Amino acid sequence: MNGAQALMKTLADAGVTVCFSNPGTSEMHFVAALDHEPRMRAVLTLFEGVATGAADGYARMAGKPAATLLHLGCGLGNGLANLHNARKGRVPIVNIVGDHATHHVQYDAQLQSDIETVARNVSKWVRTSSSTAELANDAAEAVATAMSTPAQVTTLILPADVSWSEGGVPAALPTLVLPPVAEDDVIDAIARAIQSGEKTALLMGARALREPGLLAASRIAVKAGVKLFAEVFPTRIERGAGLPHVERIAYLAELASVQLHGLKHLILVDAKSPVSFFAYPGKASDLVPEGCTVHTLASPSQDAVGGLSKLAQKLGADAVQPVLQSATRPERPKGKLTAEKVCKAVGHLLPERAIIVDEAQTSGVMLPHFTKGAPRHDVVTLTGGAIGQGLPNAVGAAIACPDRPVLALVGDGSAMYTIQALWTMARERLNVTTVILNNKSYAILNVELQRVGATGQGGGSGEKARSQLDLSNPGLDFVQLGASMGVHSVRATTAEEFNTALENALRSPGPHLIEAVVPNAFAGLKLRLLPHVLSSLASLPQPLAQLIKRKVSP
Numbered sequence: 001m002n003g004a005q006a007l008m009k010t011l012a013d014a015g016v017t018v019c020f021s022n023p024g025t026s027e028m029h030f031v032a033a034l035d036h037e038p039r040m041r042a043v044l045t046l047f048e049g050v051a052t053g054a055a056d057g058y059a060r061m062a063g064k065p066a067a068t069l070l071h072l073g074c075g076l077g078n079g080l081a082n083l084h085n086a087r088k089g090r091v092p093i094v095n096i097v098g099d100h101a102t103h104h105v106q107y108d109a110q111l112q113s114d115i116e117t118v119a120r121n122v123s124k125w126v127r128t129s130s131s132t133a134e135l136a137n138d139a140a141e142a143v144a145t146a147m148s149t150p151a152q153v154t155t156l157i158l159p160a161d162v163s164w165s166e167g168g169v170p171a172a173l174p175t176l177v178l179p180p181v182a183e184d185d186v187i188d189a190i191a192r193a194i195q196s197g198e199k200t201a202l203l204m205g206a207r208a209l210r211e212p213g214l215l216a217a218s219r220i221a222v223k224a225g226v227k228l229f230a231e232v233f234p235t236r237i238e239r240g241a242g243l244p245h246v247e248r249i250a251y252l253a254e255l256a257s258v259q260l261h262g263l264k265h266l267i268l269v270d271a272k273s274p275v276s277f278f279a280y281p282g283k284a285s286d287l288v289p290e291g292c293t294v295h296t297l298a299s300p301s302q303d304a305v306g307g308l309s310k311l312a313q314k315l316g317a318d319a320v321q322p323v324l325q326s327a328t329r330p331e332r333p334k335g336k337l338t339a340e341k342v343c344k345a346v347g348h349l350l351p352e353r354a355i356i357v358d359e360a361q362t363s364g365v366m367l368p369h370f371t372k373g374a375p376r377h378d379v380v381t382l383t384g385g386a387i388g389q390g391l392p393n394a395v396g397a398a399i400a401c402p403d404r405p406v407l408a409l410v411g412d413g414s415a416m417y418t419i420q421a422l423w424t425m426a427r428e429r430l431n432v433t434t435v436i437l438n439n440k441s442y443a444i445l446n447v448e449l450q451r452v453g454a455t456g457q458g459g460g461s462g463e464k465a466r467s468q469l470d471l472s473n474p475g476l477d478f479v480q481l482g483a484s485m486g487v488h489s490v491r492a493t494t495a496e497e498f499n500t501a502l503e504n505a506l507r508s509p510g511p512h513l514i515e516a517v518v519p520n521a522f523a524g525l526k527l528r529l530l531p532h533v534l535s536s537l538a539s540l541p542q543p544l545a546q547l548i549k550r551k552v553s554p
């Protein structure tokens with residue numbers, strides 16, 4: 001057995017059975033070894049950002065890592081943004097990055113670079129394998145580390161001669177250590193805080209947002225009157241009819257402050273203490289209200305669901321009936337298409353057990369509202385804020401869950417970062433319906449231009465500045481782009497066309513693409529006033545504040 005064959009068997013034995021690849025010469029022995037391992041599915045991508053984003057989407061839905069196969073430092077670098085998103089979402093990925101043969105390094109050939117430095121930015125564990133005999137052990141350690149708690153990105157660098165030499169020995173996955181549950185004294189202190197009668201909320205992230213965590217949290221909320229929040233961009237949240245509904249913290253810090261206003265205790269469950277996405281002149285970065293104590297029920301290295309169950313038991317809430325979201329759907333939208341109507345149509349038509357990949361940016365603000373009571377589904381979101389995640393995530397999710405429909409909602413700007421994912425969807429015949437919300441703009445950045453105070457005198461912005469946020473010249477034709485990569489593609493400009501296109505797409509196996517031509521979702525708002533309006537929400541009458549909140553929260 002050569003090194004590559006031993007590595008391949010080790011990965012498959014450890015349950016890593018999908019490899020998203022974009023190979024080069026230094027990875028050819030790994031590529032050849034694919035034919036020796038029938039359990040490994042190899043999925044070619046046309047850009048490394050698609051490979052890494054697909055591995056991310058796969059792991060979020062499969063609950064175990066995929067491998068990527070990347071070509072030296074440059075290939076890894078191309079995949080970095082989506083590895084960053086995976087790292088922030090605590091998603092396991094095992095990168096296999098080919099390198100020059102060890103004796104070739106001294107020549108500093110064209111593709112030579114410092115791979116470890118590129119890898120370290122996103123990988124907790126990085127190793128350049130130095131011997132064929134040890135390669136499989138290194139691989140087993142890479143998989144086990146990726147699957148630890150919290151899950152992480154690991155990078156195994158594979159010199160070509162380590163890969164091609166004989167003497168490979170497959171290795172078994174080391175036993176995984178179970179994460180600990182919060183100690184009794186922590187549970188007691190949190191229970192006392194909850195029972196103090198002061199305003200308290202649980203802020204849940206990562207693994208806490210799946211059914212067992214949601215049910216335990218809802219029981220605690222019913223019993224003890226605490227509020228439940230989800231982190232702003234969940235890795236994967238289970239929601240819809242029959243599950244407890246949890247409000248997400250808003251992207252806009254002004255709104256998040258309204259949501260957290262008056263809290264005296266904030267209890268973190270596998271979530272970070274809330275901070276503003278960016279800094280804004282004169283605004284706080286830390287969103288924890290003054291006088292609020294932050295408690296940690298589960299850190300990322302602890303068992304979040306175990307902690308919630310233990311707390312529920314302590315509060316005598318384990319037999320309490322959780323509050324479950326009832327089944328409701330919005331009406332079928334009509335008339336000229338808008339982003340809001342796209343979200344409404346999705347809520348109206350969403351099939352059972354769908355996986356929504358949400359990178360719709362400003363066009364998706366109404367999505368959580370309209371899908372709240374839809375049949376039970378999963379949503380994966382942009383955990384690290386690096387756009388270009390949506391289409392690749394959809395590839396991975398569809399491979400992880402071939403029996404579930406995947407619906408990717410992606411802004412036109414975001415779609416263009418990793419548009420090559422459409423080709424992989426067509427090649428692998430994935431059941432993905434991609435909706436690209438074409439508002440011909442980086443719309444969110446128009447909001448940000450004003451929020452950071454970068455607008456010129458009088459609050460206006462100049463032509464050059466505006467042109468950096470404009471995608472209309474020339475316009476992008478997503479129907480032609482999709483069709484050219486083998487994806488059945490249509491355009492909708494009315495709600496009626498969109499409803500029909502979505503119904504057709506959901507009825508027949510994918511992939512499908514619908515280009516939804518929509519105006520900027522925030523165009524109607526007086527943007528210059530937005531920060532001011534938002535910061536004064538707390539003082540508005542509740543129904544009005546709720547309405548605005550629904551309009552602008554992601």
Ligand SMILES: Cc1ncc(C[n+]2csc(CCOP(=O)(O)OP(=O)(O)O)c2C)c(N)n1
Nearest residue numbers: 361362386387411412413414441442443444
């Ligand atoms: C890797 C990366 N590059 C750039 C950005 C900055 N950025 C944030 S949102 C955005 C535009 C998104 O445009 P689109 O997907 O069309 O959504 P819209 O804002 O129009 O709703 C950009 C460029 C980013 N977040 N990540």
